Every structure is written in structure tokens, then in C-alpha cells.
Amino acid sequence: MASVYDTLVERGFLKQFTHEEEIKELLEKEKITFYIGFDPTADSLHVGHFIAMMMMAHMQRAGHRPIALVGGGTAMIGDPSGKTDMRKMLTKEDIENNVSAIKKQMQKFIDFRDGKAILENNADWLLNLNYVEFIREIGVHFSVNRMLTAECFKQRLEKGLSFLEFNYMLMQGYDFLELNRRYGCVMQLGGDDQWSNMLAGVDLIRRKESKPAFAMTCALLTNSEGKKMGKTEKGALWLDPEKTSPYDFYQYWRNIADADVEKCLSLLTFIPMDEVRRLGSLKDAEINEAKKILAFEVTKLIHGEEEANKAKSAAEALFSGGGDMSNVPTAEVASSIIGSTIVDVLVAAKILPSKGEARRLIQQGGLTVNNEKITDANMIVSEEFFKDGSMLVKRGKKNYNKIVVV
Structure with missing residues (x-):
């Protein structure tokens, strides 16, 4: 036995x-x-x-x-x-x-x-x-x-x-x-x-x-290049939902390299090894299904099934055009921020840590607001930006936040 x-x-x-x-x-x-x-x-x-x-x-x-x-x-x-x-x-x-x-x-x-x-x-x-x-x-x-x-x-x-x-x-x-x-x-x-x-x-x-x-x-948790896994642009990938939201936690595993999928499924889930090997052998677009399973299972273990489902739903809403947008990570700003520059709004919402970093993101073409690419760091954010109750911000290809006025 x-x-x-x-x-x-x-x-x-x-x-x-x-x-x-x-x-x-x-x-x-x-x-x-x-x-x-x-x-x-x-x-x-x-x-x-x-x-x-x-x-x-x-x-x-x-x-x-x-x-x-x-x-x-x-x-x-x-x-x-x-x-x-x-x-x-x-x-x-x-x-x-x-x-x-x-x-x-x-x-x-x-x-x-x-x-x-x-x-x-x-x-x-x-x-x-x-x-x-x-x-x-x-x-x-x-x-x-x-x-x-x-x-x-x-x-x-x-x-x-x-x-x-x-x-x-x-x-x-x-x-x-x-x-x-x-x-x-x-x-x-x-x-x-x-x-x-x-x-x-x-x-x-x-x-x-x-x-x-x-x-x-x-073994330490390293990727296929031998580097330690678990580092994000905000620092360590924490197990506390107040430090790393269940959505961000889910997205980390959803976006890992193809070569790391089988290893992570093996070490960080209880999925039987026959299924782990099958999922790890998938190629090209099909490997994304394995990543979704990995992200869901790891998030469920740490944050529970309800939070895992919310994170999955939010990801589907943003990337597949379906699902529930209410689970997308949300930041609140005071109504007095309306009329300020986009840079000030991003810092006030704590989406970016500094104005300098916000300007660099815009200069590099990495910021989209309500599906429109932002090229001017001095652009003024008016009430029009919140006409559906929130403003959707995308940094790079995969980092989304909603900003709501309170």
C-alpha cells in the first residue's frame, strides 16, 4: 500500500x-x-x-x-x-x-x-x-x-x-x-x-x-527559470485577503507561465496526479483551462469556495465579456477628487503608490480608462467618467480595478 x-x-x-x-x-x-x-x-x-x-x-x-x-x-x-x-x-x-x-x-x-x-x-x-x-x-x-x-x-x-x-x-x-x-x-x-x-x-x-x-x-516554490514564485508588483503574494485580495490571488495563478502549470497543480492542489499530468500536458490555448482550474483550486484552499467563485466570476467578466462585474476589485475615492487629474485619482484610490509611477505608466502606454487608452497624465477626471456608477481602470494587459465615488 x-x-x-x-x-x-x-x-x-x-x-x-x-x-x-x-x-x-x-x-x-x-x-x-x-x-x-x-x-x-x-x-x-x-x-x-x-x-x-x-x-x-x-x-x-x-x-x-x-x-x-x-x-x-x-x-x-x-x-x-x-x-x-x-x-x-x-x-x-x-x-x-x-x-x-x-x-x-x-x-x-x-x-x-x-x-x-x-x-x-x-x-x-x-x-x-x-x-x-x-x-x-x-x-x-x-x-x-x-x-x-x-x-x-x-x-x-x-x-x-x-x-x-x-x-x-x-x-x-x-x-x-x-x-x-x-x-x-x-x-x-x-x-x-x-x-x-x-x-x-x-x-x-x-x-x-x-x-x-x-x-x-x-523544495522551495520556484518557477521554470529557478526564480522564487509569489512576488507581485505590490510585493509578496499574501494569504491574508486584506493584503492580497482573493481576486489578485486568483489572477496570479491564472497568469503563471505555461511551463509552471503542472508543478503548481501538483504542489498546491489535491487534484489526483493522473489529472495533474493531463492538465499539465495541454498546449497553446488549451493550457488556459488548466490555469483556470489551478487558480480556482488554490484560491478555494486559501480563501474558501465562495471567494474563489467570486474571483472566477470577476475574471470572466473582465476577460470573457461575461460574469459579474461586482466582484472586480473596487477602490473608493471621495467625491471631492472629481476635477482632479487622472494621476491624482489613481494615487487617491491607492491603485498606484506614487504620482511618478502613475505618470510612467501613462507614458509607456499602459493605462486604459473605460476602454480608452490614456496618453495625457494631466487629463481631468470629470463626472462623465462615472456615468455607470464606476470607472474601470486597466493597467497593462491584465490588472483591472473599478473606482467608485463615495
């Missing part, structure tokens, strides 16, 4: 293992407790975290128990992995606010009912540690020479690595040890950029407890 290991391999999740054959046998024969950590550096998770949550969901569906660990303690230090500069220091209040927001997002995605999953915050054990006792108990098992060869530190050594950040690996390793002691947690999962930190935890448990412990990493 196929195990979750086979599912994760087939869908392209797995990248590195600590003990591959032992892990394969363990997942086939036992139901284990595992964990994934999420540092609360913002008040929302983004699409980069989504792949880890999908991995967690596959494990849970196979009967394994997840621990979602929110890093309220480790966020006080900041993970140097993948960073060329030191992270911005967050206040305790900022971290607590971020933890609260992230917990709500996780609860929509992972089933925490009846002990099926555990939600923990490492602030509960890290913030009250006695430093001398911690260094004596934990630090003695870490070789500085070995730590300095870790990928997470290498790129920082030339520019400077603070001792504060150097502690991060010890703290993450200690998290695994603590979860092992509390819940019998035997495996850590995470993004491939966490490999060095994950190895530290596995090694620490094996040294301190003389017990087996394991780690597996998942």
Missing part, C-alpha cells in the same frame, strides 16, 4: 532527507508526530509558506499528527537563512500580534479538532530560559567549526554575522528537542533553506536523548 512518502515523492515535494530509508519505512509502518516551524515576521503567511502547509496537510491526511510551531521566541532573534543582511528587529508586541494573525490562518487550513494537530508557540519555553544553563546543556553539543560551514551562515560571514543570529540554530535545534520531550515528535519538515537548522535539531535529539530523529525538506 502506498504511504504518504510515495505521495510526497510523486507530487514533487521532497528535496533532502537525513535518513531516507529509515524515513520511508517509518512513514509506511507507523503514525508519527512531526512539526513545521513558522516564524511570525509579518502578520500574515505568504505563498512561500503555502507549500509547507500543503506538505503538512498531506501528512495529516495520511494519519500523521502535525505540530504547527509558531516562532514567537525565535522571531526575537531572526533567522539568518537566505538573508544577506540582518533582519529588522521586531518588538515583543509586534511578534505577539503576528502570532495571533498567523494562528487564525493555520486553523483554516489544518484540522486541529480532537487533538488531530497541535498548535504551539516556542516563546512558551524559549523566553524564560536561563542563558548559562542553556549554553551548558545545549551549546556544548554544537561545534562552532561545523556551524560556520552551514549554508545558512556562509553568505553572511563576509558582510558580518551577529552573535545574536548565531544563536538561532541552537534555538531551532532546542525547539525540536522540546517537542520531542513534550509530544514524542520525531520529525521536522520545512523548506530546503532550513536544512542546516534542521540537521542541528536531529543531531541534538540523537545526542541528548539517544533516540532516532529525522528531517525532510521540501
Whole structure:
């Protein structure tokens, strides 16, 4: 019988293992407790975290128990992995606010009912540690020479690595040890950029407890060119609908490159792999149907079926001439803005962040208002522009907004 290991391999999740054959046998024969950590550096998770949550969901569906660990303690230090500069220091209040927001997002995605999953915050054990006792108990098992060869530190050594950040690996390793002691947690999962930190935890448990412990990493979400996915003109693709609207979220997946469709269907949906391969093999105009399915399924997972349907309807209204225009992203402006230039209106509606950017868009021929291309940045917006109750703005080929006067 196929195990979750086979599912994760087939869908392209797995990248590195600590003990591959032992892990394969363990997942086939036992139901284990595992964990994934999420540092609360913002008040929302983004699409980069989504792949880890999908991995967690596959494990849970196979009967394994997840621990979602929110890093309220480790966020006080900041993970140097993948960073060329030191992270911005967050206040305790900022971290607590971020933890609260992230917990709500996780609860929509992972089933925490009846002990099926555990939600923990490492602030509960890290913030009250006695430093001398911690260094004596934990630090003695870490070789500085070995730590300095870790990928997470290498790129920082030339520019400077603070001792504060150097502690991060010890703290993450200690998290695994603590979860092992509390819940019998035997495996850590995470993004491939966490490999060095994950190895530290596995090694620490094996040294301190003389017990087996394991780690597996998942591939980072990259496109066919090897670049990280999830970046938009407005920044990260957030899972919070207030930061990235369900429509914008839907449109991101609707517009990905043809070469990335099969990979995204495999990693970010639960569609059976036979169907994933069929959809991924479509060519030319037909691949657009696969993109619509991808966009709908991913949006449904994050925002629910109702919001996914609204986003789909809005896209059809704009691009196919049908559907419900009421679901198109809408910005409000005060009536006093009428009589101002189009540049002022775009900035007031927060469709563009600055007047300079608005002027550049117009100069490059990228702005259309009510299906008319705008060539004059000083054009005055009159009441006539809102004769149907709203003004339709298109930036480039695919970014639409309605502006209404309130």
C-alpha cells in the first residue's frame, strides 16, 4: 500500500532527507508526530509558506499528527537563512500580534479538532530560559567549526554575522528537542533553506536523548527559470485577503507561465496526479483551462469556495465579456477628487503608490480608462467618467480595478 512518502515523492515535494530509508519505512509502518516551524515576521503567511502547509496537510491526511510551531521566541532573534543582511528587529508586541494573525490562518487550513494537530508557540519555553544553563546543556553539543560551514551562515560571514543570529540554530535545534520531550515528535519538515537548522535539531535529539530523529525538506516554490514564485508588483503574494485580495490571488495563478502549470497543480492542489499530468500536458490555448482550474483550486484552499467563485466570476467578466462585474476589485475615492487629474485619482484610490509611477505608466502606454487608452497624465477626471456608477481602470494587459465615488 502506498504511504504518504510515495505521495510526497510523486507530487514533487521532497528535496533532502537525513535518513531516507529509515524515513520511508517509518512513514509506511507507523503514525508519527512531526512539526513545521513558522516564524511570525509579518502578520500574515505568504505563498512561500503555502507549500509547507500543503506538505503538512498531506501528512495529516495520511494519519500523521502535525505540530504547527509558531516562532514567537525565535522571531526575537531572526533567522539568518537566505538573508544577506540582518533582519529588522521586531518588538515583543509586534511578534505577539503576528502570532495571533498567523494562528487564525493555520486553523483554516489544518484540522486541529480532537487533538488531530497541535498548535504551539516556542516563546512558551524559549523566553524564560536561563542563558548559562542553556549554553551548558545545549551549546556544548554544537561545534562552532561545523556551524560556520552551514549554508545558512556562509553568505553572511563576509558582510558580518551577529552573535545574536548565531544563536538561532541552537534555538531551532532546542525547539525540536522540546517537542520531542513534550509530544514524542520525531520529525521536522520545512523548506530546503532550513536544512542546516534542521540537521542541528536531529543531531541534538540523537545526542541528548539517544533516540532516532529525522528531517525532510521540501523544495522551495520556484518557477521554470529557478526564480522564487509569489512576488507581485505590490510585493509578496499574501494569504491574508486584506493584503492580497482573493481576486489578485486568483489572477496570479491564472497568469503563471505555461511551463509552471503542472508543478503548481501538483504542489498546491489535491487534484489526483493522473489529472495533474493531463492538465499539465495541454498546449497553446488549451493550457488556459488548466490555469483556470489551478487558480480556482488554490484560491478555494486559501480563501474558501465562495471567494474563489467570486474571483472566477470577476475574471470572466473582465476577460470573457461575461460574469459579474461586482466582484472586480473596487477602490473608493471621495467625491471631492472629481476635477482632479487622472494621476491624482489613481494615487487617491491607492491603485498606484506614487504620482511618478502613475505618470510612467501613462507614458509607456499602459493605462486604459473605460476602454480608452490614456496618453495625457494631466487629463481631468470629470463626472462623465462615472456615468455607470464606476470607472474601470486597466493597467497593462491584465490588472483591472473599478473606482467608485463615495
